[in-house]
Amino acid sequence: MTNNLKQLTDRIYYLPHDPKTDRPILSAICGTQQTLIVDTGNSDEHAKLFLNEIEQQQVNNFHSVMLTHWHWDHSFGANKMNMLTIAHEKTKKHLEKIMDYEWSDDALNNRVEKGLESQFCSEMIKKEFDDNRNINITLPNITFKEKFEVHLGDTRCIVKHVGGDHSDDSSIIFVEEEKVLFLGDCLYPSVYTKQPQYKVDNVRNVIEKIEMFDAEIYVLSHQTPLTKDEFMGYINLLKLICDLTEKYQRNRLNLVNELSAQLNRKLSQLEEEIVYCFINGI
Numbered sequence: 001m002t003n004n005l006k007q008l009t010d011r012i013y014y015l016p017h018d019p020k021t022d023r024p025i026l027s028a029i030c031g032t033q034q035t036l037i038v039d040t041g042n043s044d045e046h047a048k049l050f051l052n053e054i055e056q057q058q059v060n061n062f063h064s065v066m067l068t069h070w071h072w073d074h075s076f077g078a079n080k081m082n083m084l085t086i087a088h089e090k091t092k093k094h095l096e097k098i099m100d101y102e103w104s105d106d107a108l109n110n111r112v113e114k115g116l117e118s119q120f121c122s123e124m125i126k127k128e129f130d131d132n133r134n135i136n137i138t139l140p141n142i143t144f145k146e147k148f149e150v151h152l153g154d155t156r157c158i159v160k161h162v163g164g165d166h167s168d169d170s171s172i173i174f175v176e177e178e179k180v181l182f183l184g185d186c187l188y189p190s191v192y193t194k195q196p197q198y199k200v201d202n203v204r205n206v207i208e209k210i211e212m213f214d215a216e217i218y219v220l221s222h223q224t225p226l227t228k229d230e231f232m233g234y235i236n237l238l239k240l241i242c243d244l245t246e247k248y249q250r251n252r253l254n255l256v257n258e259l260s261a262q263l264n265r266k267l268s269q270l271e272e273e274i275v276y277c278f279i280n281g282i
């Protein structure tokens, strides 16, 4: 079952994502002196599950929890985590904006109608919290602008703001000694636009920043961690679609035909969806 803690490397544990209520991966990076947690989870329940799991592995001496970005599924567990929280300054700004929101069905539906909330997130919040909408948003204690470093004892974590289409506050965490890169959701399309979208310039920009780090394992929050080969396949696909989007502009059919010719096969559903997002972003 997906709900058990897994060991990624000598020093890193993670609780796999759970698509039922859009729970992202939660991770613990364990240095010889201290532990850094990545993301707080989508609810008290999610945070509690993770804390129980890492306790069983005797993971302790928490330095802090780092948020990859502000979205509910990564930040709503902060109250339960009850640790020093570090985030990009824009992450804090976004959370300040939603602090006084109400979370009843009516309030959620209302915000979806006004375009302030995504339909998908609204459905997932209803499912995760059911009738108990006791949501306490906790603001980060420490913020940074471009870059932040955390030394855990024999383990250095470099946090870098990358932004991108998914959320302008997205930050990535590189664990140098383990060659693991936590990407949060920074490579996924936007969620708060009418249609999910990718913009060519934004995607290229994020990829350029990611490529500054020489990693072997890539952790995207809503899927199984990727090897370098798998990740490079994904990045090269995005780069190719960037080029073809520029070449064909709005002509989706020509874009799909050339992509399909270059890959020498019919497009998968994921590839079709990526093309759709790029067309939306023009």
Ligand SMILES: [Zn+2]
Binding pocket: 069, 071, 166, 167, 185
């Ligand atoms: Zn997100």
